[in-house]
Amino acid sequence: LRNRHTSGGVGLFFRAGRRISPRFVNPVVQAGRLHHGPGKAEGFAMTDHSPDDPRPAGRLLFVLGWILAVALLAALAECFLRLSPPTDLHPYLGEASPLTGSYRPDHDFGVTYSSWEAFRDDNAKRLTPYLPLDGGADSRPTWAFFGNSFVQAPGMFGDTAAAALPDHRVFYLGRNEPLFVRLAQIKLLLEHGLAPERIFIELMPVDVATLGEQPLETFRVTSRGALTFEPNQPPGPAGWPVRHSRLGLTAWCRAGLQKGNRHFSKHRLYEGVDPRLLADLRHLFGGVARAARDHGVPVTVMLIPAYHQVSSGASFGFQDALAPAFRDLGLDVFDPRAAFLAQPDKPGLFIPDLHFSARGNHILLDELLRHVRQSTGTAVAREP
Amino acid sequence: MTFTETPFLVLLAVTYGLWLLCRRHYRLTLALLLASSLLFYGYNHGWLLLLLLAYCVVDWGVALWIAARPATAKLAVGLGVTFNLTVLAFWKYVPLLLHTAAQAAPLLHLPPPAVPTGWVIPFGISFYAFTGVAYVVDVYRRTVPAERSLWRYTLSAAFFPHLVAGPILRPDDFLTKLRPGAMPTRTEAPLEALTLLARGYFKKAVLADRVSLAIDPFFSHVADGSTAGVWSLPYVYLYALQIYLDFSAYTDIARGLGLLFGFRWPDNFHLPYLAASLQDFWRRWHVTLSLFLKDYLYVPLGGSRKGEWRTNANLLATMLLGGLWHGASWSFLLWGGLHGVFLVMHRLWGRTALGTWLRGRTGVAGFVWHAACVVLTFHAVCLAWCFFRLTVLSESLACVGKWFVFDRDKLLVGGANDVSLWLLLGLYGAGVWLAHRARRLPVLDWLAAPGPLARGFAWGAAAMLLVLAVLLSPGGEKPPFIYFQF
Numbered sequence: 026l027r028n029r030h031t032s033g034g035v036g037l038f039f040r041a042g043r044r045i046s047p048r049f050v051n052p053v054v055q056a057g058r059l060h061h062g063p064g065k066a067e068g069f070a071m072t073d074h075s076p077d078d079p080r081p082a083g084r085l086l087f088v089l090g091w092i093l094a095v096a097l098l099a100a101l102a103e104c105f106l107r108l109s110p111p112t113d114l115h116p117y118l119g120e121a122s123p124l125t126g127s128y129r130p131d132h133d134f135g136v137t138y139s140s141w142e143a144f145r146d147d148n149a150k151r152l153t154p155y156l157p158l159d160g161g162a163d164s165r166p167t168w169a170f171f172g173n174s175f176v177q178a179p180g181m182f183g184d185t186a187a188a189a190l191p192d193h194r195v196f197y198l199g200r201n202e203p204l205f206v207r208l209a210q211i212k213l214l215l216e217h218g219l220a221p222e223r224i225f226i227e228l229m230p231v232d233v234a235t236l237g238e239q240p241l242e243t244f245r246v247t248s249r250g251a252l253t254f255e256p257n258q259p260p261g262p263a264g265w266p267v268r269h270s271r272l273g274l275t276a277w278c279r280a281g282l283q284k285g286n287r288h289f290s291k292h293r294l295y296e297g298v299d300p301r302l303l304a305d306l307r308h309l310f311g312g313v314a315r316a317a318r319d320h321g322v323p324v325t326v327m328l329i330p331a332y333h334q335v336s337s338g339a340s341f342g343f344q345d346a347l348a349p350a351f352r353d354l355g356l357d358v359f360d361p362r363a364a365f366l367a368q369p370d371k372p373g374l375f376i377p378d379l380h381f382s383a384r385g386n387h388i389l390l391d392e393l394l395r396h397v398r399q400s401t402g403t404a405v406a407r408e409p
Numbered sequence: 410m411t412f413t414e415t416p417f418l419v420l421l422a423v424t425y426g427l428w429l430l431c432r433r434h435y436r437l438t439l440a441l442l443l444a445s446s447l448l449f450y451g452y453n454h455g456w457l458l459l460l461l462l463a464y465c466v467v468d469w470g471v472a473l474w475i476a477a478r479p480a481t482a483k484l485a486v487g488l489g490v491t492f493n494l495t496v497l498a499f500w501k502y503v504p505l506l507l508h509t510a511a512q513a514a515p516l517l518h519l520p521p522p523a524v525p526t527g528w529v530i531p532f533g534i535s536f537y538a539f540t541g542v543a544y545v546v547d548v549y550r551r552t553v554p555a556e557r558s559l560w561r562y563t564l565s566a567a568f569f570p571h572l573v574a575g576p577i578l579r580p581d582d583f584l585t586k587l588r589p590g591a592m593p594t595r596t597e598a599p600l601e602a603l604t605l606l607a608r609g610y611f612k613k614a615v616l617a618d619r620v621s622l623a624i625d626p627f628f629s630h631v632a633d634g635s636t637a638g639v640w641s642l643p644y645v646y647l648y649a650l651q652i653y654l655d656f657s658a659y660t661d662i663a664r665g666l667g668l669l670f671g672f673r674w675p676d677n678f679h680l681p682y683l684a685a686s687l688q689d690f691w692r693r694w695h696v697t698l699s700l701f702l703k704d705y706l707y708v709p710l711g712g713s714r715k716g717e718w719r720t721n722a723n724l725l726a727t728m729l730l731g732g733l734w735h736g737a738s739w740s741f742l743l744w745g746g747l748h749g750v751f752l753v754m755h756r757l758w759g760r761t762a763l764g765t766w767l768r769g770r771t772g773v774a775g776f777v778w779h780a781a782c783v784v785l786t787f788h789a790v791c792l793a794w795c796f797f798r799l800t801v802l803s804e805s806l807a808c809v810g811k812w813f814v815f816d817r818d819k820l821l822v823g824g825a826n827d828v829s830l831w832l833l834l835g836l837y838g839a840g841v842w843l844a845h846r847a848r849r850l851p852v853l854d855w856l857a858a859p860g861p862l863a864r865g866f867a868w869g870a871a872a873m874l875l876v877l878a879v880l881l882s883p884g885g886e887k888p889p890f891i892y893f894q895f
Binding site: 084090091095112114 | 829832880
């Protein structure tokens, strides 16, 4: 028995004991040590033992030892995760989340800024040149643009429009916020004096990825103003470890099972829009349509094509699904796909990070101006 | 492909599964391991396979030449070593030389050469070039016979667990075990294999990557105003821990994978930061590289056989070249040079009367002196790490300057002030310490005694550590292994 316990190496779970007779030590290990080091191997070097022990008591002890180790390490890990949860867990911790923010729950958009002051402070640098929001002495009509980095980033559509339309005051905040926050900003700005001639909301498949995974009903705003999400949980007793253990919740989240809509795949967005996501988008844009109607401002939703749709032949199911839904809400829809697909040099419409090039932005602007001139019947969002 | 990517885990699972099925069929096993290794290396850049295979064919052919024609063996070994080092130098140092020439050209009123952009240094080239040198020289020295089979030699050089970042294997460590009859047909020490894998993944994913997240912002801005007044020493300590954890994690995983397929390889690290001198440090840090440099560079240069000053010059030259081996930057040369200077200083100090007297102290005085030596050695290593981590000289000097000049209210700020990070490192350190001392602690002696309870504990701990490597990792983007770039 002794030989079996020691024949595979040295010592046991931990490092070698000098008391073990050299004749029991694996000669390969001995040779390795003689040649390669001073014999101070790091911890955890151990023997090789089969877990099988022919005696029932031995097997029981083996299982007991196994459980003891797992429980000990799990307890330590649980303590650590309570003290310092990883960043990818923060959005699913509810009130225990260390995240902070300036939001409050909102019926129309899931979240909105806790106050006008919170919004103003958050956007102080970009907002100041636009104050007063109603234009003051500037009599030019305002076109307000909301969207992702295709609008907001330096050199992109916001800058292009501002340079090309000197007879308009072009308003854009220069920040890429989540879709629902962008839409909440519109309502807040309208309520605090922004009086644009027209609002433009740029929308692409990438904008709805977060909402697709976490539907509006999973939104939870903490008392510290942070947006968190109610994680999807397994039903019944299986949900207990996820609800009560950080280790369980981490495992659940890292397996990707926490998402509120597990049928959603952002990789299939070009092909179409998941029904639950479509319902949420109708709800969000319905809120925008109501706010715009209340202030008599027309809204154009710009469903601009993505690189893969223009250059790689990806489907336009996203635009095809949303355009009728938005028109039902009384919103104007601008879909410039034909102009982009007609271009002979499609790669030239994009820069390496797949945003529009200057040429792409100018085509977009030309098409938009043509669309606005033609859409005489959509001065203000209609009642759906 | 790296050890932390999903495609690698799939490749490993498939290879291991097939290996279990075909391990008793020698040719099948050889073909399987070779195919998996080539897929591993060529996964992202297929053209790299040509380079790897060229190395293997040349080294294999040169070794056969040496064995077949002893009269021209010296010429053959010269050509073989020259080929290995020239190709290595071309890929690693051409951009550096061109860049340096471009900087110097205006001073000499010469037109600057074009500096190539997008130059890709084949990953792992330093490791398989050294493996090739070791093989050719060992055949020349007749310490190993020349390998007749090109397939066996190629597998020995390209086997995926050790291919990219070592350990640097000698023919005796691996090649001789690939021969018919010697090729393993069962997993060696499965518990040790699992523990090495678990420990490696835990050290990399949980500890090294978390340290990286904490310190990278500081080192990115070490010379600009955003880090003015910040004490750099905690960050340097953390970097020292990061590079140790990262590199030793890779070695652990490589050794664990080796055991899975039945091969036992030498360890590369023996608690290096407990070294009491630089000489001791290099016996504990990247051991296979140290031994390689000693056997194939320091000793051929004359070693310590040709007088005091020649010994010191040999030490310095060996460390300078060892530094340059690490990468295409003059800062690596500085790093190696610093280690060389420290080694020479240690030699000279050891010959003084005071040094000899202090070394002979025992008891409390001896312990205090040993502890002081450990602290001093660690700080010497940390000083050199500043030149290793920061490849721009002005940034390295700024970092060293911030060891001594800092604001009192910025002793621990930013990532260095992350309590959870220090806690995690402390817990791991305590775990390693307990692992070493279990036998001597009455409460834990049952763990060190042979028995099913201890075995169950060992299996459970290893399995859980592997799970925790996933669950306790910081999340987000995973930094690559540091030594992949070398």
